[in-house]
Amino acid sequence: MHIDLRETELRLKRTWTISRGAADSKRNLFVRLEEDGITGEGEAACQAAFGESPESVRAALERTAGRLHGCDPAQVDGLDIGGAARAALEMALLDWNAKRAGAPLGIFLGVPPPAAPVVTSYSLGIDRPGVMAAKVAEARPFGVLKVKLGAPGGGDRAIVDAIRAVTDVPLRIDANGGWQSVDEAARMIDWLAEEHRGVQFIEQPLPMGRLEETARLKARSALPLVADEDVRVAADLPALADCYHGINIKLMKAGGVREARTLAGAARSAGMHIMIGCMIESSLGIAAALHLASLADWIDLDGHLLLANDPYTGIGGEDGRLVPPTAPGIGVQPATPQ
CATH class of the missing domain: 3.30.390.10 (Enolase-like, N-terminal domain)
Incomplete structure (x- = not known):
């Protein structure tokens, strides 16, 4: 080989x-x-x-x-x-x-093919409120936005207000562990939970590893909490039941498609919500994760859409809808011949 x-x-x-x-x-x-x-x-x-x-x-x-x-x-x-x-x-x-x-990868692994097309959220990185409106305009085809918070200097509310001034699509909030205490996180969640802000859930509100504090936050949270950095593989799941309502599964954290599939099954058995997410990846890595889409409640597979030079093609997504590959294997093609 x-x-x-x-x-x-x-x-x-x-x-x-x-x-x-x-x-x-x-x-x-x-x-x-x-x-x-x-x-x-x-x-x-x-x-x-x-x-x-x-x-x-x-x-x-x-x-x-x-x-x-x-x-x-x-x-x-x-x-x-x-x-x-x-x-x-x-x-x-x-x-x-x-x-x-x-066979397509998902079929090969015994995973039911997802309904086509698969709707993904689109991620907006932290930025000045004035820039957020331009970012929202660029994301107009997407029916749900994932908003990065945990901004230095406490600018999170201004970011959300700027987004809400120009769109009413549902929001998913990802703090990436940027809120440093239960009280800070709880205050933000109470504010975000007000109906007109249209927030679906909060991802990784506190820094990784602070499970006791996250459990206290869950008990008082008005919105579902979703683990990201706190979950990598199925063995992590038992410690999270009292802390989170759901998990974000990523191939790069899990160490591959097979462990991600195992983690999804364990989470479903535990009654937890499942999101399939990604890192900044090309269409190759995104497509591999897309083969697991039927196992998830939410899809956040937009890493390739953030790139100016994606070296692969074949799954679309520019209109907010991903096309599950049907060719054998992962199913994408090089953007230019290799």
Whole structure:
């Protein structure tokens, strides 16, 4: 089996700002393997919140890619690597196997195909109130917006007011752990819960790992709380039942499609809401997650739509509706010939 690694700088259409910082581009790693004339492709988007960097993900891929023997996806389970690197290798192996079977990835894994089209939210990064109106105008085709809060200096209310001045579409709020206390979070949630603000839920209100405080917040929250940084794999779920009403599943956190599917099943059994989300990823990584869309209550798969130079194509989304791939494997194509 031949394996190639490449790093691509994905340029963002706008500066991407969340509570932890800002970026104009992201460096993602891509895996391409070939065996018996069939190729498989995968993507790694590093997660700074979990100590990953493009350098560490590349090192993990270089250290472990040569240890693969054949194309069984299960062999990644024994590799001591982080979520993004594991996700990329497994994605490439699953893509290869599904292509060999002549089936779309979801069908290959036994996941019911999602109804087409799949409606996704569109994410708005933190910015000055005056800029938010322009961002909302750009997102006019989308029927629901995900709004990043946790702005330094307490500017969250001004951001929401600016959005509400120009649109009445439902909002999903993601603080990325930017609210530092239960009282601060509770005050914001009470304000956001007022009916005219049209907020559906709050994602990761407090910093990662503060579960006791999050449980106290849940007890007094007027809106559902959804875990992001606090949940990665199915083993995390039991500790979250008293803290959150739902979870955000991402392939990069889970370490791949198979663990994400397992996590979705565990969450459903626990009576929790499920969102399928993403990092800043190309259409390749987004498409892999899209194959799990039928398992979710909410979809936030817009990472490729934030890019100025998406290296893959095939799932749409510019009108707020994603097209589930039907070709064998993950089902996307390079934007330019490789």
